[in-house]
Amino acid sequence: MSKLAGKLDAKRQKDIKTLTEFVSIFCRENHKDAAKLPFSVKTVDLSSFLSLDQLQLCPNCHKLLTHGVVKLLMCPYDPKPMCKKCETHCYAPFYQQQIRQVMKFSGMYLIKHGRLDIAAHYFLK
Ligand code: SF4
Numbered sequence: 001m002s003k004l005a006g007k008l009d010a011k012r013q014k015d016i017k018t019l020t021e022f023v024s025i026f027c028r029e030n031h032k033d034a035a036k037l038p039f040s041v042k043t044v045d046l047s048s049f050l051s052l053d054q055l056q057l058c059p060n061c062h063k064l065l066t067h068g069v070v071k072l073l074m075c076p077y078d079p080k081p082m083c084k085k086c087e088t089h090c091y092a093p094f095y096q097q098q099i100r101q102v103m104k105f106s107g108m109y110l111i112k113h114g115r116l117d118i119a120a121h122y123f124l125k
């Protein structure tokens, strides 16, 4: 088992699920014509709590989600604050800019489609 896998408590699993949902929506809606790859992260097995069968992402979104998952797993805070309110945001600047765009787009998408339950995890918690 990798060192990262040991940090997969329930809260972190939920954060990874939310992040995955947001990136997945963004990719599906904005990168319709791009070639898609199945998502996985080499250092940790996500399949025990994440349904990966249907998750296909373009190469850029694949990299972004991998970056986000690894950062969540390595987060030094306990309890972890919301990433968007974090004072020491750990994403590389390029990915930080991208993830803001993704969260804004997918958050609005989920609200428009009545999925306040998922959106709330990002906007309220
Ligand atoms: S942005 Fe902050 S809260 Fe989010 S994973 Fe990085 S260090 Fe943790």
Ligand SMILES: [Zn+2]
Pocket (backbone or CB within 6 Å): 026, 027, 028, 031, 034, 057, 058, 059, 060, 061, 062
């Ligand atoms: Zn994409």
